[in-house]
Amino acid sequence: MSLIHIQNLNKHFKVLNRREGIGGAFRDLFSGSYRTVKAVDDISFDIEAGEIVGYIGPNGAGKSTTIKMMTGILKPSGGTLQVNGLMPYNNRIKQAQIMGVVFGQRTQLWWDLPVIESFKILREIYKVDQKMFDRHMGMFDELVGLKTLYSQQVRTLSLGQRMLCDIAASFLHNPQVVFLDEPTIGLDISVKAKIRSLIKTLNAERNTTIILTTHDLGDVEALCQRIIIIDKGKILYDGDIKRVTALFGAYRTLKLQIDNYADSTLQSLQEKLTEHFGADNGCTIAQTEEFWTDVTFDQARTPLSDVLGQVMANFRVSDVRIVEISMESVVQQVYDGALR
Amino acid sequence: MHSFLDYIRLYFIIETQYIKARMQYRADFIISSFGMFFSSLATLGIFWIIFNSIPELAGWTFMQLVFIYGFYMIAISPMQILFDHIWQIRFHVQQGTFLKYYFRPLNMMFYYMSEMFDIKGLTQLAAGVAILIYASIQLGIDWTLLRIALLLLTLFSASLVQISITLMAGCAAFWVLDSYPVLGLAWKLREFAPYPMNIFDGAFRFTFTFIIPLGFVAFYPSQLFLQPQDVSPLVYFSPLVGIGLFALTYWVWTLGVNSYTGTGS
Ligand SMILES: Nc1ncnc2c1ncn2[C@@H]1O[C@H](COP(=O)(O)OP(=O)(O)O)[C@@H](O)[C@H]1O
Ligand SMILES: [Mg+2]
Numbered sequence: 001m002s003l004i005h006i007q008n009l010n011k012h013f014k015v016l017n018r019r020e021g022i023g024g025a026f027r028d029l030f031s032g033s034y035r036t037v038k039a040v041d042d043i044s045f046d047i048e049a050g051e052i053v054g055y056i057g058p059n060g061a062g063k064s065t066t067i068k069m070m071t072g073i074l075k076p077s078g079g080t081l082q083v084n085g086l087m088p089y090n091n092r093i094k095q096a097q098i099m100g101v102v103f104g105q106r107t108q109l110w111w112d113l114p115v116i117e118s119f120k121i122l123r124e125i126y127k128v129d130q131k132m133f134d135r136h137m138g139m140f141d142e143l144v145g146l147k148t149l150y151s152q153q154v155r156t157l158s159l160g161q162r163m164l165c166d167i168a169a170s171f172l173h174n175p176q177v178v179f180l181d182e183p184t185i186g187l188d189i190s191v192k193a194k195i196r197s198l199i200k201t202l203n204a205e206r207n208t209t210i211i212l213t214t215h216d217l218g219d220v221e222a223l224c225q226r227i228i229i230i231d232k233g234k235i236l237y238d239g240d241i242k243r244v245t246a247l248f249g250a251y252r253t254l255k256l257q258i259d260n261y262a263d264s265t266l267q268s269l270q271e272k273l274t275e276h277f278g279a280d281n282g283c284t285i286a287q288t289e290e291f292w293t294d295v296t297f298d299q300a301r302t303p304l305s306d307v308l309g310q311v312m313a314n315f316r317v318s319d320v321r322i323v324e325i326s327m328e329s330v331v332q333q334v335y336d337g338a339l340r
Numbered sequence: 341m342h343s344f345l346d347y348i349r350l351y352f353i354i355e356t357q358y359i360k361a362r363m364q365y366r367a368d369f370i371i372s373s374f375g376m377f378f379s380s381l382a383t384l385g386i387f388w389i390i391f392n393s394i395p396e397l398a399g400w401t402f403m404q405l406v407f408i409y410g411f412y413m414i415a416i417s418p419m420q421i422l423f424d425h426i427w428q429i430r431f432h433v434q435q436g437t438f439l440k441y442y443f444r445p446l447n448m449m450f451y452y453m454s455e456m457f458d459i460k461g462l463t464q465l466a467a468g469v470a471i472l473i474y475a476s477i478q479l480g481i482d483w484t485l486l487r488i489a490l491l492l493l494t495l496f497s498a499s500l501v502q503i504s505i506t507l508m509a510g511c512a513a514f515w516v517l518d519s520y521p522v523l524g525l526a527w528k529l530r531e532f533a534p535y536p537m538n539i540f541d542g543a544f545r546f547t548f549t550f551i552i553p554l555g556f557v558a559f560y561p562s563q564l565f566l567q568p569q570d571v572s573p574l575v576y577f578s579p580l581v582g583i584g585l586f587a588l589t590y591w592v593w594t595l596g597v598n599s600y601t602g603t604g605s
Pocket of ligand 1: 013014015037038039057058059060061062063064065066601602603
């Protein structure tokens with residue numbers, strides 16, 4: 001039996017279509033019209049003990065909602081969900097003992113107390129014996145230098161320091177499974193690297209199962225063997241990360257600021273690329289922010305210099321940036337059949 | 341799983357840390373304690389002014405009202421000291437920080453309320469005890485062992501009434517976007533509790549007895565000590581009202597907690 005078993009799981013939210021103004025709010029009170037948001041739409045997967053799974057997808061895909069069901073906050077609208085053989089929503093207290101959770105940037109430590117006191121309170125809550133406590137605290141110190149933060153009030157920590165403390169705290173009671181929802185969001189590269197190594201070591205040391213939610217592909221490349229891609233509540237891919245990195249590892253996005261940008265620019269850019277590289281060139285063009293045109297392409301098929309050359313030859317470009325492929329473009333590519 | 345003793349121990353550990361942290365702001369603590377002390381004496385001042393012009397208020401003497409007021413101050417203190425975190429609930433619910441209270445193997449009401457311990461409420465409690473002792477000496481109340489036991493029981497129940505009314509109003513945050521007026525109203529209404537219910541006319545008295553039972557915070561239970569020979573049957577219910585009301589409140593809290601879905605994303 002797998003540690004986490006999910007079958008045809010759903011979560012639907014009824015959301016009020018708010019009317020405008022005070023009068024509207026008043027009428028909503030009595031006769032609101034609702035629409036249903038299928039935040040999680042018929043998903044199934046199993047996770048075995050000891051796995052690190054990257055649960056990825058763009059904003060609003062349904063990642064947090066799935067985690068909220070697995071941690072017993074939300075009641076599923078339908079389907080089966082078992083963690084360690086039990087339905088989390090109906091066994092919250094019992095399940096909390098075998099889980100660790102870090103939810104985004106909202107700390108679970110005691111805001112006004114020194115860091116070490118939070119850990120001591122957690123020791124009491126989870127009844128961690130002194131030997132295990134000392135061992136784990138030693139390990140946290142070795143991995144991220146936790147000791148230097150012991151006497152600082154949680155409120156005075158930087159976001160990165162707080163995340164490190166929160167993640168360490170979620171492993172203190174040696175849980176069977178740890179859920180990390182967007183642990184690296186808003187952090188700079190060096191803290192990200194520390195967090196990745198902390199997670200990796202803890203998983204290896206204690207064979208703790210880890211479900212990691214992120215929209216940073218770097219996180220999953222560094223940590224996971226298996227990824228599950230979700231979008232609009234549905235699972236698009238569940239499998240080895242190697243297939244995904246093989247596909248997207250070579251992808252880059254070229255961000256261009258084109259002079260005299262007009263509505264026809266995207267169209268003519270598309271035509272020029274097709275003209276030069278053929279119809280099946282693997283390039284996608286989109287405008288994701290004002291003044292910037294994104295060209296996402298596969299370096300293996302269309303080298304960067306060629307794409308850039310084509311663009312420069314045909315358009316006046318005032319600024320250029322090259323970035324790694326975004327989660328949104330990955331999902332778009334998967335829809336377009338990239339992993340089939 | 342945690343036993344009752346585990347919870348007591350845990351509460352003690354957490355609050356000790358909080359008090360330690362608070363004590364760093366000693367001036368703030370001293371000033372707010374004094375503020376609490378004097379604002380509670382203000383109502384006594386109002387009584388004194390009223391009784392300067394009339395000898396009795398709806399059949400009650402000045403000293404009897406002082407007794408009721410002392411009872412009231414003690415009865416509202418546990419709410420103030422132990423459940424003060426209810427005031428923050430709408431922020432937690434709206435901003436999604438309420439989620440964290442689901443993640444520990446603890447009773448959620450315990451965990452939530454343990455995050456605040458209002459030390460300055462202790463001065464209110466002390467003032468209440470002093471006023472109650474003073475008034476009962478002046479009134480010549482004969483404190484037998486049985487009466488003392490009854491006093492403790494009624495105080496326990498009365499404080500549950502005050503806690504229940506406030507928490508119930510706070511729970512509105514689970515269903516109403518701007519729940520502040522609900523809690524604010526419940527808190528304001530509390531100021532009616534130290535007055536004899538028979539000064540209010542029918543509709544108000546009915547409300548304060550059966551709907552928002554503020555009468556059970558001080559007035560009804562006090563009668564067991566002020567006129568034990570002449571009390572309405574209602575008064576004998578006062579020890580039960582608190583327990584029943586708290587059970588109802590806990591049920592509403594659980595309903596709220598179970599229906600909370602967090603904020604989107
Ligand atoms: N409490 C809620 N009430 C209504 N809609 C919600 C709620 N929580 C999430 N949603 C909606 O469900 C979808 C999935 O949200 P979420 O699981 O938070 O996405 P993710 O974590 O992948 O960014 C979104 O469309 C979001 O607006
Ligand atoms: Mg999310």
